[in-house]
Amino acid sequence: MSLNKVWVEAAKTEDIPEDGGACVLLNGKQIAIFHLKSKDQWYACDNLCKHKMQSVLSRGILGDHHGEPKIACPLHKKSYSLLTGKNLNGEDYAVEIYPVKMEGGLLYVELAEG
Amino acid sequence: MSELKSDRKNLVIIGNGMVGYKLCEKLIEKEGGDKYNIIVFGEEPRPAYDRVQLTSYLSGKTVEDLTLAPLTWYEEKGIVLKLGEPIAEINREKQTVISSSGNRVHYDKLVFATGSSPFVPPINGVDRDGVFLYRTIEDLDAIRQYSENKKKAVVIGGGLLGLEAAKALIDLGLETHVIEMAPRLMPRQLDVAGSQMLKDKLQNLDLNIHLDKRLSVCDGNGKVEQIRFEDGSSLEADIVVISAGIKPRDELAKLSGLKTAPQGGILVDDLLQSSDPNIYAIGEVASHRDMVYGLVAPGYAMAEVVASCLTGGKKTFEGGDLSTKLKLVGIDVASFGESVETVRVSRMITFEDSVKGVYKRINVSGDGRYLLGGVLVGDSGDYNRLLHAYKNEVILPPDPGELIVGKSQKENILDLHDSAVICACENVTKFDIVNAIETNNLSDVAGIKSCTKAGTGCGGCGGLLLEIMDAIKEKKGESVKRVLCEHFAYTRQELIHIIKVHEIRAFDELKAKYGMGEGCEVCKPAIASMLSGVWNDKVMDQQMIQDTNDRFLANIQMGGTYSVVPRVLGGEITPEGLIVLGEVAKKYGLYCKFTGGQRMDFFGARLEQLPHIWEDLGKAGFESGHAYARGMRTVKSCAGSTWCHFGVQDSVSMCIDIEKRYKGIRFPHKVKSAVSGCVRECAEAQSKDFGIIATEKGWNLFVCGNGGIKPRHADLLATDLDTETLFKYMDRFLMYYIKTAAHLTRTSTWFEKLEGGIDHLKDVIIHDSLGICDQLEKDMQYIVDNNHCEWAELVKDSEERSRFVPFVNSPETDSTAEFLEERGQKVPVAWDQEEIKKDKVLVS
Ligand code: SRM
Ligand SMILES: Cc1cc2nc3c(=O)[nH]c(=O)nc-3n(C[C@H](O)[C@H](O)[C@H](O)COP(=O)(O)OP(=O)(O)OC[C@H]3O[C@@H](n4cnc5c(N)ncnc54)[C@H](O)[C@@H]3O)c2cc1C
Ligand code: SF4
Ligand code: FES
Numbered sequence: 001m002s003l004n005k006v007w008v009e010a011a012k013t014e015d016i017p018e019d020g021g022a023c024v025l026l027n028g029k030q031i032a033i034f035h036l037k038s039k040d041q042w043y044a045c046d047n048l049c050k051h052k053m054q055s056v057l058s059r060g061i062l063g064d065h066h067g068e069p070k071i072a073c074p075l076h077k078k079s080y081s082l083l084t085g086k087n088l089n090g091e092d093y094a095v096e097i098y099p100v101k102m103e104g105g106l107l108y109v110e111l112a113e114g
Numbered sequence: 115m116s117e118l119k120s121d122r123k124n125l126v127i128i129g130n131g132m133v134g135y136k137l138c139e140k141l142i143e144k145e146g147g148d149k150y151n152i153i154v155f156g157e158e159p160r161p162a163y164d165r166v167q168l169t170s171y172l173s174g175k176t177v178e179d180l181t182l183a184p185l186t187w188y189e190e191k192g193i194v195l196k197l198g199e200p201i202a203e204i205n206r207e208k209q210t211v212i213s214s215s216g217n218r219v220h221y222d223k224l225v226f227a228t229g230s231s232p233f234v235p236p237i238n239g240v241d242r243d244g245v246f247l248y249r250t251i252e253d254l255d256a257i258r259q260y261s262e263n264k265k266k267a268v269v270i271g272g273g274l275l276g277l278e279a280a281k282a283l284i285d286l287g288l289e290t291h292v293i294e295m296a297p298r299l300m301p302r303q304l305d306v307a308g309s310q311m312l313k314d315k316l317q318n319l320d321l322n323i324h325l326d327k328r329l330s331v332c333d334g335n336g337k338v339e340q341i342r343f344e345d346g347s348s349l350e351a352d353i354v355v356i357s358a359g360i361k362p363r364d365e366l367a368k369l370s371g372l373k374t375a376p377q378g379g380i381l382v383d384d385l386l387q388s389s390d391p392n393i394y395a396i397g398e399v400a401s402h403r404d405m406v407y408g409l410v411a412p413g414y415a416m417a418e419v420v421a422s423c424l425t426g427g428k429k430t431f432e433g434g435d436l437s438t439k440l441k442l443v444g445i446d447v448a449s450f451g452e453s454v455e456t457v458r459v460s461r462m463i464t465f466e467d468s469v470k471g472v473y474k475r476i477n478v479s480g481d482g483r484y485l486l487g488g489v490l491v492g493d494s495g496d497y498n499r500l501l502h503a504y505k506n507e508v509i510l511p512p513d514p515g516e517l518i519v520g521k522s523q524k525e526n527i528l529d530l531h532d533s534a535v536i537c538a539c540e541n542v543t544k545f546d547i548v549n550a551i552e553t554n555n556l557s558d559v560a561g562i563k564s565c566t567k568a569g570t571g572c573g574g575c576g577g578l579l580l581e582i583m584d585a586i587k588e589k590k591g592e593s594v595k596r597v598l599c600e601h602f603a604y605t606r607q608e609l610i611h612i613i614k615v616h617e618i619r620a621f622d623e624l625k626a627k628y629g630m631g632e633g634c635e636v637c638k639p640a641i642a643s644m645l646s647g648v649w650n651d652k653v654m655d656q657q658m659i660q661d662t663n664d665r666f667l668a669n670i671q672m673g674g675t676y677s678v679v680p681r682v683l684g685g686e687i688t689p690e691g692l693i694v695l696g697e698v699a700k701k702y703g704l705y706c707k708f709t710g711g712q713r714m715d716f717f718g719a720r721l722e723q724l725p726h727i728w729e730d731l732g733k734a735g736f737e738s739g740h741a742y743a744r745g746m747r748t749v750k751s752c753a754g755s756t757w758c759h760f761g762v763q764d765s766v767s768m769c770i771d772i773e774k775r776y777k778g779i780r781f782p783h784k785v786k787s788a789v790s791g792c793v794r795e796c797a798e799a800q801s802k803d804f805g806i807i808a809t810e811k812g813w814n815l816f817v818c819g820n821g822g823i824k825p826r827h828a829d830l831l832a833t834d835l836d837t838e839t840l841f842k843y844m845d846r847f848l849m850y851y852i853k854t855a856a857h858l859t860r861t862s863t864w865f866e867k868l869e870g871g872i873d874h875l876k877d878v879i880i881h882d883s884l885g886i887c888d889q890l891e892k893d894m895q896y897i898v899d900n901n902h903c904e905w906a907e908l909v910k911d912s913e914e915r916s917r918f919v920p921f922v923n924s925p926e927t928d929s930t931a932e933f934l935e936e937r938g939q940k941v942p943v944a945w946d947q948e949e950i951k952k953d954k955v956l957v958s
Contacts, residue, residue, distance in 0.1 A: 016922070020657065054674055
């Protein structure tokens with residue numbers, strides 16, 4: 001696998017509900033994208049929850065823990081930081097997070113090439 | 115103007131911007147506000163809108179979204195609003211204003227709320243095409259239109275607003291440059307180090323920043339094409355946006371001979387009276403103690419003071435708060451108080467992490483005791499805490515650096531200065547509050563409010579009041595009530611009260627006024643349930659605060675698939691209905707199982723199938739069973755007197771009537787019921803939240819039973835009721851539960867904590883000891899009348915349906931969920947991959 005990163009077009013901004021998330025399929029991978037309205041900030045992470053390996057994080061609830069944006073899985077409410085991907089319930093798994101940028105109404109996610 | 119009442123005085127407001135609007139709002143709320151005819155002249159063609167959020171207009175917000183109140187609001191409140199009609203002249207002797215279209219109105223009191231306009235530096239070429247301001251909807255329309263097919267944008271001014279405008283231009287697809295004359299960005303708020311950190315961050319957003327540059331000319335052939343600087347350098351530019359500060363709109367005031375400040379702004383005293391006592395000035399046009407505030411909060415505070423003065427109150431304006439946060443994507447910048455060097459600042463403490471891009475600085479008084487101000491770049495997580503310490507003059511720890519480095523420690527609110535103002539609206543100090551609690555032995559925030567008036571204004575100090583209450587209780591060793599979560603310092607009851615009294619219908623609104631942070635998986639669904647409990651609005655209206663089950667109106671299960679449970683009232687179903695169920699299951703490949711609640715559960719539905727399944731079920735007359743909701747589940751029935759030779763009443767019909775009445779209503783938790791046709795109790799009514807058992811004379815009503823985790827036998831509330839009384843009691847009981855139980859508390863758990871137990875319930879529900887039965891019945895009738903099957907509505911709504919897709923960027927279906935076959939039906943592969951039984955066939 002190459003370590004080169006590329007920006008991949010992922011969705012239109014209006015595809016991602018305000019203060020919520022949606023899932024995109026990029027190079028066969030499910031990636032959850034979230035939009036925090038108050039900061040007008042976008043975040044992306046793997047859709048796969050590492051707790052029981054369920055591809056559902058985009059359908060979780062967005063929020064923050066002492067200012068750190070996070071997503072809580074809809075199945076058993078495990079939370080992950082959207083800044084670091086770390087589990088916030090003190091468990092030792094994490095999800096992959098990806099940089100997101102917005103350009104001209106489109107969202108791009110930075111992925112490893114290939 | 116025929117709409118004016120002759121027995122009232124005339125109050126004329128010039129300007130219908132944010133602050134002018136706020137004054138209208140405050141006045142009509144105040145007692146005595148009705149002694150005025152309120153006449154507002156606005157220069158802009160539309161009613162006041164949220165200028166603070168103006169930039170969001172470029173990213174999709176509409177004028178309606180931004181409008182503070184629709185025209186109908188002004189009409190309803192009897193306010194005469196003249197739009198697109200600026201005041202051109204004032205005759206102070208005759209006390210009349212004359213509008214641009216010649217309307218002449220007499221005033222008893224006059225208020226200037228004319229705001230400000232962008233300051234345009236006196237440079238050659240600023241009148242060229244392609245040079246824009248950034249203040250109104252029209253400005254933004256013009257920018258959007260002009261920027262099409264353009265490449266390069268330049269923003270003049272690197273302050274809060276300039277940076278916001280620059281980001282908007284980037285989002286419009288332009289290469290954007292910001293020019294700042296000072297050697298640093300946001301010169302009013304930042305020092306050099308903070309500015310450097312911010313500059314790095316902005317450059318990562320592809321913003322080009324030029325500091326220490328003075329503009330000399332906007333050049334070009336007709337339209338702007340290039341800008342040139344005093345140092346001889348130049349930059350290509352297709353579009354220029356000027357954001358170089360503000361200029362109060364005091365021109366009319368000057369014309370009419372009112373005193374203005376040398377730097378601009380109508381001179382006002384602490385009552386916001388100008389040099390003419392009949393004329394006030396508020397908002398960005400007022401110059402108070404040498405300050406013109408370019409922020410909305412001080413303007414709102416001024417509106418409150420004038421509203422109070424005009425209605426006989428005694429408030430004064432003592433100066434406003436300058437704290438702000440930059441509203442920029444991904445960039446945390448916040449400042450409060452005296453953030454840069456001033457005479458008072460003699461000690462500053464900084465923290466810098468250049469790898470993370472974090473810079474924090476606090477300014478501390480000479481004796482090290484008080485926070486004077488500060489700035490946070492890259493991480494504004496400490497902002498609320500610091501702002502609080504600053505505003506309330508909290509005595510700092512011996513090493514104030516702890517405030518910005520390392521883990522924050524919890525401060526005790528009782529360490530605040532006695533003189534610290536807790537409620538700014540009513541000017542109530544910490545001492546007043548503690549004193550009121552102790553002398554009157556108060557036990558809740560409501561008590562503090564009625565004794566001190568604290569918290570009765572904007573309500574923003576509610577969290578602090580609660581904190582004081584709790585701290586005092588804790589000091590006395592009393593137990594302290596549980597607040598919802600880190601985002602809301604209130605209990606469920608308090609929040610429900612707030613939602614009702616302040617008519618709050620949206621989570622964001624509640625959070626803005628009574629909460630903090632973004633919310634989380636605890637408060638969002640809890641408040642969603644409170645809002646729908648109070649208003650019974652469609653649950654779908656605020657999807658993103660709902661658990662996924664409420665958002666997609668189905669229970670999420672293994673592999674992210676969903677289950678579907680249609681209602682089968684009383685477990686009674688026609689053969690045709692049964693066939694439809696079978697056909698639907700077959701068509702969508704669903705697993706079928708009868709539940710213990712006398713109805714069918716389909717499992718394994720994919721997200722995108724849900725609307726189709728419900729469309730098919732709906733056509734055959736099936737409604738949502740709300741298996742996903744904290745709401746009415748099934749009302750279980752036995753056979754009853756129709757068929758069963760023991761039966762003494764028709765339990766099936768009763769069951770159906772009950773389920774029909776309460777279906778769809780949201781409760782603090784799920785609610786189950788059952789009706790048995792005789793004392794043999796085949797429907798297990800005594801294990802339900804409310805259960806009914808038929809007697810020879812009528813019905814016995816049992817409440818607060820439970821199966822589940824901690825079984826509880828229901829208590830008998832009333833005996834031998836006729837049908838009408840039975841429904842009355844059920845209405846009262848259920849509504850009382852909605853109003854008083856904590857989120858996610860079943861009736862049985864609620865009951866265990868209810869002081870007085872069943873006797874209390876009998877008192878409230880049968881003897882009306884609280885005098886609320888009428889209201890409980892009315893409230894229940896209201897939500898019953900507003901009931902609807904949400905799935906029936908959803909399937910008709912193509913926009914709603916479009917949410918039910920696995921991927922927003924691709925038509926593919928989610929293939930991660932895997933199934934096996936078991937006993938002729940599909941079942942999902944277990945969590946634990948090793949458990950896959952190899953001999954089973956995989957089905958799709
Ligand atoms: C389908 C059903 C099992 C069955 O196949 O029979 C069922 C299935 C679930 N139950 Fe149940 N319960 C079912 C009858 C019961 C009963 C018995 C009854 O109602 O007669 C009980 C005990 C009685 C009671 O509630 O007092 C019961 C006590 C629970 C509890 C524990 C509640 C408690 O307060 O103690 C939960 C957990 C919860 O709600 O938080 C639960 C939660 C669940 C959930 C919703 C778990 C979840 O969130 O995914 C299951 C949903 C399955 C699905 O997707 O459809 N289920 N559950 C039954 C549905 C009846 C219906 O037609 O609506
Ligand atoms: C893009 C942008 C972002 C901002 N962001 C923030 C922020 O994040 N935080 C913050 O606190 N503040 C922010 N502000 C500032 C905030 O919008 C103002 O402080 C606030 O709008 C001031 O209210 P006002 O009523 O005094 O003035 P305005 O809202 O400007 O209203 C004045 C009105 O009076 C009208 N008028 C003027 N002369 C006359 C006349 N002769 N007759 C009739 N009508 C007249 C004007 O047309 C205007 O409609 C921002 C402003 C802008 C432009
Ligand atoms: S008993 Fe447990 S496993 Fe069975 S349906 Fe209820 S919640 Fe699910
Ligand atoms: S699968 Fe996400 S929390 Fe359990």
